[in-house]
Amino acid sequence: MADTPHxxxxxxxxxxxGKLTPSYLDPDYQVMGEGLTYKSVTDKITDIVLKxxxxxxxxxxxxxxxxxxxxxxxSIVYLLIKGPGIWGVNNxxxxxxxxxxxxxxxxxxxxxxxISAILxxxxxxxxxxxxxxxxxMTVFAVMCAGLFPLLHVGRPWLAYWMLPYxxxxxxxxxxxSPLLWDVFAISxxxxxxxxxxxxxxxxxxxxxxxxxxxKVKKAVYxxxxxxxxxxxxxxxRFTTAYLILAGLSTPLVLSVHSIVSFDFAVSNLPGWxxxxxxxxxxxxxxxxxxxxVLTVLIPVRHIFGLHDVLTLRHLNSMSKVMxxxxxxxxxxxxxxxFYAFYSGAQYEIQAFxxxxxxxxxxxxxxxxxxxxxxxxxxxxxxxxxxxxxxxWMISIVINIGMWLERYVIVIxxxxxxxxxxxxxxxxxxxxxxxxxxxxGLFFTCTFLFIRFLPMINVFEMRxxxxxxxxxxxxxxxxxxxxxxxxxxxx
Amino acid sequence: MPQIFPRSANAxxxxxxxxxxxxxxxxxxxxxxxxxSNYQTKQHLTIEQPVQxxxxxxxxxxxxxxxxxxxxxxxxxxxxxxxxxxxxxxxxQVLKEAPMLEPVRASYETGxxxxxxxxxxxxxxxxxxxxxxxxxxxxxxxxHGQVDKMPLTWQENTLQMQWCLDCHRAPQKxxxxxEHVFDLNWEPEGDxxxxxxxxxxxxxxxxxxxxxxxxCHR
Numbered sequence: 001m002a003d004t005p006h007x008x009x010x011x012x013x014x015x016x017x018g019k020l021t022p023s024y025l026d027p028d029y030q031v032m033g034e035g036l037t038y039k040s041v042t043d044k045i046t047d048i049v050l051k052x053x054x055x056x057x058x059x060x061x062x063x064x065x066x067x068x069x070x071x072x073x074x075s076i077v078y079l080l081i082k083g084p085g086i087w088g089v090n091n092x093x094x095x096x097x098x099x100x101x102x103x104x105x106x107x108x109x110x111x112x113x114x115i116s117a118i119l120x121x122x123x124x125x126x127x128x129x130x131x132x133x134x135x136x137m138t139v140f141a142v143m144c145a146g147l148f149p150l151l152h153v154g155r156p157w158l159a160y161w162m163l164p165y166x167x168x169x170x171x172x173x174x175x176x177s178p179l180l181w182d183v184f185a186i187s188x189x190x191x192x193x194x195x196x197x198x199x200x201x202x203x204x205x206x207x208x209x210x211x212x213x214x215k216v217k218k219a220v221y222x223x224x225x226x227x228x229x230x231x232x233x234x235x236x237r238f239t240t241a242y243l244i245l246a247g248l249s250t251p252l253v254l255s256v257h258s259i260v261s262f263d264f265a266v267s268n269l270p271g272w273x274x275x276x277x278x279x280x281x282x283x284x285x286x287x288x289x290x291x292x293v294l295t296v297l298i299p300v301r302h303i304f305g306l307h308d309v310l311t312l313r314h315l316n317s318m319s320k321v322m323x324x325x326x327x328x329x330x331x332x333x334x335x336x337x338f339y340a341f342y343s344g345a346q347y348e349i350q351a352f353x354x355x356x357x358x359x360x361x362x363x364x365x366x367x368x369x370x371x372x373x374x375x376x377x378x379x380x381x382x383x384x385x386x387x388x389x390x391x392w393m394i395s396i397v398i399n400i401g402m403w404l405e406r407y408v409i410v411i412x413x414x415x416x417x418x419x420x421x422x423x424x425x426x427x428x429x430x431x432x433x434x435x436x437x438x439x440g441l442f443f444t445c446t447f448l449f450i451r452f453l454p455m456i457n458v459f460e461m462r463x464x465x466x467x468x469x470x471x472x473x474x475x476x477x478x479x480x481x482x483x484x485x486x487x488x489x490x
Numbered sequence: 491m492p493q494i495f496p497r498s499a500n501a502x503x504x505x506x507x508x509x510x511x512x513x514x515x516x517x518x519x520x521x522x523x524x525x526x527s528n529y530q531t532k533q534h535l536t537i538e539q540p541v542q543x544x545x546x547x548x549x550x551x552x553x554x555x556x557x558x559x560x561x562x563x564x565x566x567x568x569x570x571x572x573x574x575x576x577x578x579x580x581x582x583q584v585l586k587e588a589p590m591l592e593p594v595r596a597s598y599e600t601g602x603x604x605x606x607x608x609x610x611x612x613x614x615x616x617x618x619x620x621x622x623x624x625x626x627x628x629x630x631x632x633x634h635g636q637v638d639k640m641p642l643t644w645q646e647n648t649l650q651m652q653w654c655l656d657c658h659r660a661p662q663k664x665x666x667x668x669e670h671v672f673d674l675n676w677e678p679e680g681d682x683x684x685x686x687x688x689x690x691x692x693x694x695x696x697x698x699x700x701x702x703x704x705x706c707h708r
Contacts, residue, residue, distance in 0.1 A: 168525055170652025209494070222494040227503070 041461045045454050057303045065443035072437025086430045093413045093425035098152035100406040101435050105145035111289025112138030117249035126317045128464050129309045132457045134293050135197040140445040142190045144438040178262035185259040196245045202228050203459045257285040271351035271412040280332025287325035288402035290318050294395035312386045319385035326376040354415050361411045368408050371401025536642040540593050540604050549638035556672050567619040574598045609643050617708045626693045627665040631674045638674045658700040662686030
């Protein structure tokens with residue numbers, strides 16, 4: 001389907017009444033602007049890295065992010081000196097911001113994996129200009145996420161104790177604990193994401209190497225491109241490796257956040273112990289991931305003038321994925337409520353009543369419903385999917401909503417079985433500064449990535465131009481015809 | 491376009507793959523060996539003490555019982571370090587003028603205790619109780635080695651957790667009849683395991699409970 005972009009139903013059933021419209025006449029359905037050629041698209045993307053003067057916007061953004069990164073450094077150093085007692089965690093709320101932020105950041109990463117792996121396998125051509133960016137975001141988000149459990153263990157320098165190795169302690173980690181599954185899930189996720197991202201970068205590194213004029217740049221990009229010459233044999237192996245990694249990543253989209261949800265669902269706690277958790281956590285992850293991609297890409301598209309490679313088609317499609325995931329998440333919330341009462345278990349019911357109206361944190365539940373369920377319904381309207389400012393604002397609202405979702409889940413701890421042990425939880429300044437600091441890390445990495453690596457996949461864009469301009473059907477999204485690519489390479 | 495890298499770069503790249511694996515593997519192996527070495531465990535190292543006390547002299551030479559000095563070993567978590575008065579029961583008569591014993595006499599006169607340096611220093615996160623071990627048939631020598639052969643006291647075993655667990659998982663490998671607990675030269679007659687099994691039963695040692703985290707980490 002992706003390879004026959006010339007005839008499609010218009011995405012806007014309202015205006016065209018579902019009639020078949022040639023998609024190249026519909027500006028919103030184009031995966032790229034008019035008149036792009038192999039050369040112009042390559043110039044457009046690589047010039048940002050090699051030729052253009054570093055823009056003022058970049059300096060401001062990077063400077064700001066780097067400043068916020070220092071907040072992270074200070075927060076971590078102070079934490080290591082004083083210990084996790086500086087946080088608001090207490091008994092019974094032993095999991096505070098650390099786990100909320102961990103789950104939130106991990107979720108952000110899921111858009112990258114979904115876009116690169118699943119959309120690649122189902123051959124969606126609109127993934128091409130956003131996959132590199134989303135994959136980079138995955139890597140950075142997982143880095144931010146990993147910090148929280150690492151710091152929450154209290155003595156991060158002993159974190160390697162969580163790995164199964166023949167230690168002098170004579171014990172193995174607790175293999176029945178979801179917290180250990182997390183260790184495996186997250187480290188696998190980070191490894192595969194980095195490999196996938198880097199593998200996709202190799203042909204583009206070679207392009208940069210060939211176009212660079214400065215000796216150092218040539219050497220660095222040359223080193224990173226691992227001797228890529230664009231030979232047919234290279235493309236053949238590359239395509240195979242890329243597909244294998246896509247295949248490996250695909251189950252990760254589902255497994256990583258399922259396992260993260262087990263941290264809660266496997267425990268015997270009212271409000272946590274539900275079977276709906278894994279699927280609705282996965283949907284929530286993709287939801288927040290797409291929201292974050294939009295939050296970052298919309299300004300970047302504007303700053304770097306990428307309107308003809310990042311078209312309204314992309315924004316429209318991403319909004320639709322977001323809407324679909326939002327509905328799954330909304331279904332999750334309603335099932336949570338339903339099962340709490342359907343179970344007839346008094347503790348389950350009470351946990352939910354506390355969550356909705358009886359507890360001190362009921363405001364957060366309704367804020368969550370507002371952000372994650374109510375406001376995103378605007379995405380049913382095409383106007384909101386394709387107008388930048390409202391879409392950008394909705395994406396931020398969803399980010400906040402997904403954070404609130406984890407807040408609501410974790411805060412359930414404040415009222416456990418014994419009334420005498422009920423307590424309040426409020427984050428301290430250090431909880432906030434650490435959370436804020438991870439934004440510094442995330443955006444510092446993002447800005448460096450934008451400046452030093454091609455943020456849009458050059459060789460896939462050239463391939464897409466080939467497909468769009470020839471209007472012919474080629475089996476396989478990737479490198480079905482390696483000869484074409486090596487022509488495009490030269 | 492000229493080549494950026496010389497031809498040899500290919501060989502270097504290939505070698506670096508194996509090199510990196512060797513480096514990481516070797517590094518981990520090194521760290522693990524370091525962790526098991528006596529650099530880390532302080533095993534078999536003698537420590538400078540205020541008085542160069544010899545267990546060999548007092549036990550093998552003079553035939554003292556462990557409990558003559560370590561009086562609380564059967565009732566308390568702490569075996570007990572003797573006060574200088576215990577030393578002076580003999581040394582007010584024997585080796586009265588020996589320069590080596592000057593700190594002991596000084597301590598006796600001033601009342602300021604001798605500051606011995608702990609040889610078996612367990613982590614603060616471990617709760618260890620001497621009395622339960624001694625009363626359930628764990629001999630002194632099982633953990634401390636044959637101190638009657640030590641002119642200066644050293645730590646005989648690693649004190650690493652896997653060493654503790656070795657016995658806590660299978661105490662029958664080490665328990666002995668209670669009457670031989672303080673016999674530093676005792677050897678099992680016949681099959682230790684067969685005897686151990688029956689002793690574990692006889693002394694009511696609940697093996698399953700010995701590996702609960704909270705047995706040692708309270």
